[in-house]
Amino acid sequence: MTKLREAAMTSRAWPFEEARRLVKRYEKKPPEKGYVLFETGYGPSGLPHIGTFGEVARTTMVRRAFEALSDIPTRLLCFSDDMDGLRKVPSNVPNREELEKDLNLPLTRVRDPFGTHESFGAHNNARLRAFLDQFGFDYEFASSTEYYRSGRFDEMLLRCLEKFDEIMAIMLPTLGEERRATYSPFLPISPKTGHVLQVPTLERNLKRGTIVYAEPDGERVEIPVTGGHVKLQWKPDWAMRWAALGVDYEMHGKDLIPSAQIGAKICRVLGRPTPELFNYELFLDGEGQKISKSKGNGLTIEEWLTYASPESLQLFMYQKPKAAKRLHWDVIPKAVDEYHAHLRAYPEQSLEDRLRNPVWHIHAGQPPASDMVVPFSMLLNLASAAGAEDKATMWGFIRKYAPDAAPETHPMLDQAAGHAVAYYNDKVKPTKTYRAPTPAEAAALADLRARLRAWQGGADAEALQDMVYQVGKDHGFENLRDWFKALYEVLLGASQGPRFGGFIALYGVEETADLIDRALEGRLTD
CATH class of the missing domain: 1.10.10 (Arc Repressor Mutant, subunit A)
Known part of the structure; x- marks a missing residue:
């Protein structure tokens, strides 16, 4: 066993603690599929956001920790539930009137309001991939529509048909009385309208692999559960995906704990082991209230990246994932300075301390050297005192303080100087209040x-x-x-x-x- 692996086996850094659960999962024999599968899920009815980044970043940290502990290959699947029906028109898209005509269609059949892709689902999937690519994440993209239609889920969908009553027994107690009366885990895709229908299953035929339901006009229709003719309600769908793909590890927000518990029960009914699950706390806004996408009371990833590096955001995601944290613009300077403090400490640390250092997990064990000869908080105060409007003004002062520094040789400092100017002008300058001295x-x-x-x-x-x-x-x-x-x-x-x-x-x-x-x-x- 290498020194790295030996130290990682006892490290108290949370990604290693999580990774050791996966090591234990396969300590007797490796997975039959030949790899350990990490998954993150995404609902493409909206655009990717800071929570999407956090989930992929944290999952990647656990994946890299596992790779330090085991020789079993790994994969990360970013799964888009793009076969879901469009339930309401988002408020932040153009041509909303046109989208009204596509309500209840699968997202991959809804017209693209931006006019750039063959569907709204395809547009948002492309945005997701571009979003993940800009941060250099190593992942494989998966489309629910493609997996359903290609037959990748057929075997497990037939198993769901077989275990229909047991799945219903799990789901019904979690639903209200009115919902129970019409609930079915199967959502038919209407051959008449293309809509994803929320209707009861009237009959099941295991030999033919079909269900019978009634169209809104009353016509009874028999369709197969395979080949993309139906999709599952999202909780059974989540569990079916775990079972069909052999998902080994997935994270989710604290708000989804009950759904994950339901999914675990259904996964066991389908005869497959449940993934190792990890729930993280949700973010709070500047007033300590839970962030809501509909309220728009949180900090967007675009805002963070206007004022700081993605690595500083990864540090924020790394720290105390089980604790509720304020995700507000005033946490950014501290995150930047702490990130560079960790970078500076790393070269002199013992192996054990390096594995506890967040930058090991942010950079998969290969952190760069910091060139920040001036802390970000100091750059902000410099911008304030100098009334700096651009990086050039900042560098005029920096060069006097650190003559050997230059934008070409200190790219992190150069980037931070630009971020400090933007942060000062947008967030500090409007709130500055001078007072006269006593x-x-x-x-x-x-x-x-x-x-x-x-x-x-x-x-x-x-x-x-x-x-x-x-x-x-x-x-x-x-x-x-x-x-x-x-x-x-x-x-x-x-x-x-x-x-x-x-x-x-x-x-x-x-x-x-x-x-x-x-x-x-x-x-x-x-």
Whole structure:
């Protein structure tokens, strides 16, 4: 056993804990299908979103952890339930009136309101693949329509027909009285209208592999359950997919725990082992309320990527997946700085600590070196003090602080500088509120300005921090936090900020003295 595998067998990092469940699953013999199958599901009635990213990213982390523990090959299947019927027209698409005509058709038969693909399902599937591809995920795409129509599910659909009563016995207690009266796990695709019909199953013929149902006009119709003539209700469908494909591992949100429990029962009825399941907590908005796609109260992935790298988002997804977390724009700076702190720590860590380091899981054991010689939080304060409108302005200050740094040699820093400008202008600038200093604060600021004008110590962040600290002590601030808070509120228009010595080193000693001048003259509060 290699040192890596030996250390991974005892690592407490959650992806390794999850991966060890899969190792145990096949400790006696490898899977007959020849690989371990990871799955993520996607409903293509809407566009991919930050939750889609999180589920694929986290599943990939477990997959890579398993590969460090086992020689069994792996696959990741991203499954699109594109045979589902269109129940309502989304509010964020063009040509909504045209889509109204396609209600209840399978998504792969609904016209594409964007006019770019043969169907709405195909359009959203293409968006999903492009979305996943931009992050470099290693996956295989699967279409429900293709799997049903090609016969990939036929064997298991016939098994569902055989186990109809047992599946109904699982499902009916979970439904309301009115729903129970008409429920069937099979949804016929009407040969008359093409609609996905929510109708009772009137008869079953196991020998012919068919069901009989009544069309809305009352005509009784017999159709096979195979070949794409029916699809299953989504909970039995989820279970059937696990059974038919031999899914070994799947994640789902906490809200789907009851559905997963139902699916596990149905999977066992179909005679197949259930996957190893992992439920994660849902995200909260800035007010601590659950994020709702219909409310639009969450942070979109496009917004995150406007202000930070996808790796910082992966770090956010990695951290405490079982805990509810605020997914709000104000968590972004901390995520960026923590990501780079983990990158910097990695080279000097022991193997055990590396396996606990999130960047091992973000980069599959091959994390890059960080070139962030300036923290992201400091870049934000620089953008604020300098009123930066573009990266070029930021680099003018960065080069003075770190002469060896350049956009060409420090691409992560260059990207972060651009993100900081966007974040400052969109999120910080509109909320900045400067205040005038109190008389005691004004005296301390004047003293700090004088010491800066006489400073001979260069851009030594620690020495400058000590000097700022001493000014606060000399002016009687019993709690030095009050002194630093005054610096932030008076000079930067914020209630909190960076280590001020580091800020002076980056922004410039003379520039900081000039900033104090403007504050004492009242020009910042004008």
